[in-house]
Amino acid sequence: MKARPAVLKLALPGGDLRGPVADLLVQSSLTVAGYREGSRAYRLQLADSVLVRVFREKDIPIQVALGNYDLGICNLAWVEELMARYPREAIVKMRNLELGISRLVMAAAQGSLASLSEAAATRGLRIASEYPSLAEAFALAARIPSYRILPVWGAAEAYPPEDADLTLIAVENEDSLRHQSLQPLHQLLEGSAWLIANRQSLREKDLSPLLEPLMAVGPGSIDGSFLDLPSFPPTTRYAGQEVVTSSRDVVRVALPDGHLQGPAAKALAARGLTFAGYDQRGSVRRPLSPMAGLEAKVIRPHDMPQLVALGSFDLAISGRDCLRDHLYRFPSSPVREVADLDVGGFDLSAVVSKDLPAGNLDEALAYWRSQGRPVLRLASEFVNIADHYARNNHFWRYQVIPTAGASEGFVPDDADLLIEGTETGETLARNNLKPIDLLFRSTICLLANKGKSPEGPRGEIQRSIVAALGGS
Secondary structure: OOOOOOOEEEEEEOHHHHHHHHHHHHHOOOOOOOOOOOOOOOEEEEEOOEEEEEEOHHHHHHHHHOOOOOEEEEEHHHHHHHHHHOOOOOEEEEEEOOOOOEEEEEEEEOOOOOOHHHHHOOEOEEEEEOOHHHHHHHHHHOOOOOEEEEEOOOOHHHOOOOOOOEEEEEEOOHHHHHHOOEEEEEEEEEEOEEEEEEHHHHHHOOOHHHHHHHHHOOOOEOOOOOOOOOOOOOOOOOOOOEOOOOOOOOEEEEEEOHHHHHHHHHHHHHOOOOOEEEOOOOEEEEEEOOOOOEEEEEEOHHHHHHHHHHOOOOEEEEEHHHHHHHHHHOOOOOEEEEEEOOOOOEEEEEEEEOOOOOOOHHHHHHHHHHOOOOOEEEEEOOHHHHHHHHHHOOOOOEEEEEOOOOHHHOOOOOOOEEEEEEOOOHHHHHOOEEEEEEEEEEOEEEEEEOOOOOOHHHHHHHHHHHHHOOOO
């Protein structure tokens, strides 16, 4: 009897790369039905022996390194981010596909730090980035005397100069930096989408059905520009210069971007708080405040609880899911919910494959036990909520898999259970998934610090904002 060929697994990116990569696949005669911009399908099939999953780019190098996927396509920056932290991971860079070209640049606010040497001579430097491992590698290579890395989910360009001194971000060109009121200090990488492979898969599997067409199509090459860290001591040594944080005489509020922006802007406007430049269609990072003494910045809601806890912001409008994830990790954190805006609601649920013969969590656990499952795998953007859920429900051995989004593609091949937000259930249905347990209902809420409220005019402004949003 002829042996059945091994199943090959390909990880593809969502987001901005989805369209260009789809075109590349067509050129290589590897058309994947359902893989186009706007699609909510994350589990696809190329052939009987080829499975395709769609991930956020950040997750693809991890999945390939673990051997869950034989090949993947993602921007080189995310590969270098993983390798900076885990240099021995089993990833092989196969080919530069020359799609989605961008630059990874360390930048400062215009008019602040003027050069790499000046930054390296500054004690207490704060660096915000979605690429914290590369930011750490930069700080060590530049011999910065003392620094703090602030890992963020996104919008890192918004942090200098108030909440960070430097930011490591991916941009198309220097014009992009100027539009964000930033100036480049050092370019770490000029990269684009790459084809990557798992080293063991290259040795043990016949990857030619995928590898040959992907290696042959388009203008790509096996050469490319790689990481460029500062390789020599800075000319200016530390001479006592320190970052000075001025005392604030304004109340600072963080407003959410992304999917929370529309409902948050609508709820604020309904309560008489309209920030010019922040609405349901678009926003600037620093919208104009409707009152004197109030300053706003637009950032990712995931980052807000930590920033309120650290005192960078007095108030923040975030999701209850983000708050609970923070509090499960830091139970003594001084952040609290002071008002529920009662908009942007969704259910945070435990989700499994529709094919699982279980209608609730108890039945699912019983089924997995009967199958002798030694370790249960939970995938989620909210790793602390997932860990708390597994412990509270007495899972035996379990593993929490962090994701950057598009989590529906993980179940059932790469995770047994997903902790995911559901509104209409449409995306779950398209990916053959079903909810089996409701953790809680999440809505947009106002966060503040439990500590003593500011005195004087700042305190009056803060109390008026809380009262306007229905808090106390």
